[in-house]
Amino acid sequence: MYRFLLPILFIINLSACGQMGNHNHKPTTIMEYGKISNENVRASIEAWQKDDSKEWLSYFSKNATLLDDGHPRDFMKFSTEAIGKERFTSVDKVENSSMDIYGKFHSDTWGDFKTYFKFRIGKDGKFDQLQIGQANY
Template identity: 25%
Template sequence: MTIPVDRLTDPAVRAFVTALNAQDQAAFQEALTPGATMSDDGSDRDLRDWTEREIFSSRGHMEIESEKGDGLDLVARFRNDTWGEMKTRWRFVVDGGKVARFETGQA
């Protein structure tokens, strides 16, 4: 059972996932604060480089399995053309209605 993206609780997270799944780089950047940061499997990464490699050039897509923490903590099946599909956890920090930081890794 998956949660439709338009039903995600937090509007900033909803905008982030919507843009990611649509492969809309402009909307994705708009969903982030200036200077947003991220980590993958506990290591900080360069956000622009990581999102280009893991999301946009490899057609990344999220199917949300669950959410908690007021919608800031997601478990999703993430897939892309590089790694295939894996169960992942996503944690978000939202500031001013935009994603200031996200942390992802295998669940």
């Protein structure tokens, strides 16, 4: 009797995972980075997307600031807590010489929404401020 149980569980598992039957997963979209002409902005967004906080932080000055919908937040805390849990799902438009990025965004905590990341270059050539927030476009 038990020798039939393992094959039945295997078939049920395959069916539940979409290996058999008509189960569909959301398609993965490929990010369009070509819209971002500023090399440092593009590279920092790519680092963000691949969950590489070390590389992401390398584009920012030591005392970089963060404004979230105009409200000051701790940049380092945001960077270390959000990377890997939040990501762009599309880059829809760029402005201000590719310093302002607008797109659809996914947060494991807050869900899906449109957002912007606006980068500002400091005297040392690195980004010294990041403005983020919900976008209406």
